[in-house]
Amino acid sequence: MRRKRIIIPILAIFLLYSCTKKKGQEESGRLKKFTFETGGTLVIGIQSDPDDLNPLTALSQTARDIISLIFERLADINSDLLTFSPRLARSWEFSHDSLSIVFHLRTDVYWHDGVKFTSQDVVFTHSLQTNPETGWDGITFKDHIIEVTAPDDSTVIYRFDQRYPYMLMDAVEGYIVPEHILKDIPPARIHSSNFGRSPVGTGPFIFKDWVFQQNITLEKNPNYHDKGKPYLNKVIFKILPDELTIFNELINREIDLAYRISPHYFIKVEKLWEKKKTHAHPYRLPGRAYDFIGWNLFEPRSYFEIIGSKEGEKDTSAIRKLVPHRLFSSQKVRAALTMAINRDELRQVVLEGLAIPLDGPIPPILWAYNDTILYRWDYNPSLAKKFLREEGWRDEDGDGILEKDSIEFCFEMYTNAGNSRRERAIVIVQDQLKKIGVKVIPKIVEPAFLFGYILPERQYDAALIGWNVGLKVYLTPLFHSKTFFLPFHFTGYLSPKYDRLEDMALSAKTFEQAKKYWNEIAKMLSYELPYTWLYYEYFCVAVDSRFKGTVFDVRGPFVNVESWWIPAEEKLQRDRL
Amino acid sequence: MAAFIIRRLIISLIVIFVGVSLTFFLVHLIPGDPTGIFINPALPESVRQGLVERYGLSQPVALQYLKWLYNAVRLDFGYSFIYPEKTLSLIGDALVPTLALTLSSLFIGVLGGCFIGIASAMKKGTLFDRICSTAVMFFYSVPSFWLGLVLLLLLSYWLGIFPSSQIRSIHHEHLSFVGKVFDYIIHLLLPVTTLSLTLMASFAKYTRESMINALSSSYTIGAISRGIDKRKIIFKYCFKNSLIPVINLIGTAVPFIIGGAITVEVVFSLPGMGRLIVSSILSRDYPVVMGIATLMFFFVVFFNMLVDIISHIIDPRVQLQ
Numbered sequence: 039m040r041r042k043r044i045i046i047p048i049l050a051i052f053l054l055y056s057c058t059k060k061k062g063q064e065e066s067g068r069l070k071k072f073t074f075e076t077g078g079t080l081v082i083g084i085q086s087d088p089d090d091l092n093p094l095t096a097l098s099q100t101a102r103d104i105i106s107l108i109f110e111r112l113a114d115i116n117s118d119l120l121t122f123s124p125r126l127a128r129s130w131e132f133s134h135d136s137l138s139i140v141f142h143l144r145t146d147v148y149w150h151d152g153v154k155f156t157s158q159d160v161v162f163t164h165s166l167q168t169n170p171e172t173g174w175d176g177i178t179f180k181d182h183i184i185e186v187t188a189p190d191d192s193t194v195i196y197r198f199d200q201r202y203p204y205m206l207m208d209a210v211e212g213y214i215v216p217e218h219i220l221k222d223i224p225p226a227r228i229h230s231s232n233f234g235r236s237p238v239g240t241g242p243f244i245f246k247d248w249v250f251q252q253n254i255t256l257e258k259n260p261n262y263h264d265k266g267k268p269y270l271n272k273v274i275f276k277i278l279p280d281e282l283t284i285f286n287e288l289i290n291r292e293i294d295l296a297y298r299i300s301p302h303y304f305i306k307v308e309k310l311w312e313k314k315k316t317h318a319h320p321y322r323l324p325g326r327a328y329d330f331i332g333w334n335l336f337e338p339r340s341y342f343e344i345i346g347s348k349e350g351e352k353d354t355s356a357i358r359k360l361v362p363h364r365l366f367s368s369q370k371v372r373a374a375l376t377m378a379i380n381r382d383e384l385r386q387v388v389l390e391g392l393a394i395p396l397d398g399p400i401p402p403i404l405w406a407y408n409d410t411i412l413y414r415w416d417y418n419p420s421l422a423k424k425f426l427r428e429e430g431w432r433d434e435d436g437d438g439i440l441e442k443d444s445i446e447f448c449f450e451m452y453t454n455a456g457n458s459r460r461e462r463a464i465v466i467v468q469d470q471l472k473k474i475g476v477k478v479i480p481k482i483v484e485p486a487f488l489f490g491y492i493l494p495e496r497q498y499d500a501a502l503i504g505w506n507v508g509l510k511v512y513l514t515p516l517f518h519s520k521t522f523f524l525p526f527h528f529t530g531y532l533s534p535k536y537d538r539l540e541d542m543a544l545s546a547k548t549f550e551q552a553k554k555y556w557n558e559i560a561k562m563l564s565y566e567l568p569y570t571w572l573y574y575e576y577f578c579v580a581v582d583s584r585f586k587g588t589v590f591d592v593r594g595p596f597v598n599v600e601s602w603w604i605p606a607e608e609k610l611q612r613d614r615l
Numbered sequence: 616m617a618a619f620i621i622r623r624l625i626i627s628l629i630v631i632f633v634g635v636s637l638t639f640f641l642v643h644l645i646p647g648d649p650t651g652i653f654i655n656p657a658l659p660e661s662v663r664q665g666l667v668e669r670y671g672l673s674q675p676v677a678l679q680y681l682k683w684l685y686n687a688v689r690l691d692f693g694y695s696f697i698y699p700e701k702t703l704s705l706i707g708d709a710l711v712p713t714l715a716l717t718l719s720s721l722f723i724g725v726l727g728g729c730f731i732g733i734a735s736a737m738k739k740g741t742l743f744d745r746i747c748s749t750a751v752m753f754f755y756s757v758p759s760f761w762l763g764l765v766l767l768l769l770l771s772y773w774l775g776i777f778p779s780s781q782i783r784s785i786h787h788e789h790l791s792f793v794g795k796v797f798d799y800i801i802h803l804l805l806p807v808t809t810l811s812l813t814l815m816a817s818f819a820k821y822t823r824e825s826m827i828n829a830l831s832s833s834y835t836i837g838a839i840s841r842g843i844d845k846r847k848i849i850f851k852y853c854f855k856n857s858l859i860p861v862i863n864l865i866g867t868a869v870p871f872i873i874g875g876a877i878t879v880e881v882v883f884s885l886p887g888m889g890r891l892i893v894s895s896i897l898s899r900d901y902p903v904v905m906g907i908a909t910l911m912f913f914f915v916v917f918f919n920m921l922v923d924i925i926s927h928i929i930d931p932r933v934q935l936q
């Protein structure tokens with residue numbers, strides 16, 4: 039009797055719960071006609087606080103995402119990542135000598151504090167961007183701009199030292215900041231100024247508050263120059279460090295948008311969406327990140343002894359004293375290792391198929407990508423073994439590990455802790471290479487140690503890491519000899535031919551001319567393999583289906599938030615607060 | 616008493632000084648620096664070097680330490696390397712949720728633990744005692760993150776009764792005063808339950824053992840034989856005597872409570888010190904790490920001193936040496 043008394047209420051709660059759920063799902067109707075209405079709140083789940091909300095000093099991707107809703111550029115890049123649409127500039131034209139771009143600015147733009155936006159703000163922003171004391175990370179975009187002038191309040195002229203394809207991109211790179219707020223702050227002090235915690239921009243949303251480790255709230259800019267927009271009243275970035283929490287809050291409609299979702303959770307969202315059990319609409323987008331294995335081409339010890347111990351000897355004479363790596367200095371060995379790694383299996387296991395193959399340094403989203411010219415090192419363990427045999431590697435003592443001149447084919451492979459994708463990948467690579475007699479010792483270390491010491495000091499044999507792709511095709515920090523001693527050139531790749539080709543590609547006058555050189559570079563690197571490119575990830579986004587007018591593409595999830603709206607029929611209670 | 620407090624204060628200051636100094640050198644001697652986390656190949660070397668200069672990392676560690684110590688004495692912990700905010704302000708923001716979580720968990724844990732311990736000891740060997748002991752052993756053994764995840768899954772994700780994250784809802788400002796208080800309570804309920812259940816188990820275990828010893832001691836038997844009221848015997852004699860080890864346990868439990876709070880804050884996305892210290896360590900935000908370390912040392916040392924004084928007040932036989 040007592041047991042019945044307990045079971046009945048529990049059953050009742052579960053029945054009530056399941057009924058409530060079904061009702062909610064039936065209401066979701068995805069093919070209805072909707073009534074347009076402004077208002078509503080977009081809640082976005084992010085995993086950490088932004089480092090800063092000042093566009094001149096912010097470095098984290100989260101900060102850039104939030105900043106993109108508060109500030110504006112002169113022009114926005116289009117989804118082809120090649121052409122631009124007007125934003126703060128109404129239009130622009132090149133001068134007769136093609137060495138200047140004249141921007142005609144909008145005259146109906148106001149800063150969020152009510153002050154009018156003028157060309158002086160653009161000139162001031164450029165002066166801060168190019169001042170090394172400011173510490174703006176995009177300073178190299180302005181390398182060829184020799185002068186920015188404002189003949190009147192609505193005109194700005196950018197003058198360049200040479201003609202090249204990226205002139206417009208370089209000119210419009212970086213958000214415009216208000217002169218009237220920042221002019222009295224010395225550039226070296228801007229990073230610690232209050233502007234980073236209460237930014238004032240011209241964008242569709244006004245910064246309201248930032249409650250540390252909780253949320254960042256933006257409100258509709260009622261004086262936005264694109265009249266009537268934004269349609270939403272509020273955008274809230276909710277900081278949720280745990281991915282499981284983000285997933286569950288997305289499914290339970292506590293947050294509306296989640297991006298950079300890991301494959302494990304994204305597949306779950308997709309399955310729930312297919313079964314109509316969630317309002318979260320998943321989107322697979324071409325991403326901006328890839329993973330690779332970087333091979334150290336020089337002996338770690340020799341780098342430390344010759345370069346690390348002697349300050350100031352960072353020149354070509356020092357490079358000549360470096361000892362080639364016992365394993366990876368041979369192209370044939372690198373090719374063998376690449377062929378021994380089953381990258382399809384890796385993509386399936388590690389990323390649940392949410393990635394595409396990558397064989398060269400230029401990812402598919404960029405205009406210079408050309409997969410027809412690349413060398414392909416498809417999975418072929420028997421050919422890999424043959425290559426290694428030709429290089430003199432044999433298992434002489436029968437222990438399953440190859441040897442040459444009494445040296446075992448054994449090396450350490452590093453990756454950063456906290457990235458479960460790479461932690462799993464390194465174990466699979468270890469297993470795959472073991473099958474051809476190569477012993478890999480995985481080393482999983484914290485990111486600051488790996489990127490702040492191990493790689494810059496070249497104290498490694500191989501590293502499985504990844505890069506985010508910029509909008510420009512620019513490989514100088516990774517492979518050009520002039521960056522040999524800088525932290526990101528950690529493979530030690532050196533090739534005069536490569537240097538010449540990249541110099542020509544970067545100084546070409548048109549994209550067509552440049553593409554010819556980039557093709558050569560991609561072909562060359564895909565053959566020489568300073569990296570073994572593993573996979574190129576999808577960018578996974580899910581947004582609540584009540585939001586209409588959303589555009590997601592290669593530029594990310596914040597392309598047109600000002601045009602998002604929620605139909606009157608689909609508004610939640612929190613949309614009406 | 617005054618001499619004891621002064622002596623303990625001096626010792627405490629020395630302990631804090633040695634502790635934070637060791638922490639400073641340990642944190643700074645780990646290879647790698649905060650600029651390493653901005654892993655963007657397009658980041659110009661001049662900007663990276665600028666960051667190193669800005670953070671003062673190009674100076675010798677000993678000089679950095681002396682500068683830090685000089686400023687810390689004046690309660691100036693500098694600016695965070697990562698956020699455009701003073702360290703003390705960041706810590707201040709994070710301290711409130713952590714204090715709310717730890718103090719309420721400690722209060723509930725101690726009170727509940729003592730109650731269960733006493734009840735269990737008094738009904739030693741009965742079904743009630745066996746159930747309590749099993750439950751106590753269970754909650755004593757399970758890690759708080761696991762318990763937190765189970766509660767989160769059950770009461771938040773599946774049944775939707777409690778919010779799954781944060782210390783307040785995103786529409787907190789639209790609520791009335793009572794609504795705001797309720798909003799805080801409902802957000803803190805699961806994290807406090809998680810942390811206090813673990814604490815409750817520890818305190819119940821110790822109180823039970825302590826009470827059983829007190830109940831079987833000669834002075835209790837003597838009191839019973841003299842016909843003194845049972846309640847008086849339990850609460851005035853036995854409980855008071857068994858309280859001393861329990862109070863000492865509070866002192867030693869403080870570091871564990873802080874450790875537990877770190878886990879619970881991460882599981883429930885609470886904006887407290889736990890999350891702040893984890894993210895600061897990972898991003899090598901030295902000023903914040905040092906600020907939090909100083910505060911933690913202070914808390915632990917201060918709590919232990921307080922426990923000694925309370926023990927002396929309860930039982931003056933406990934010597935303050």
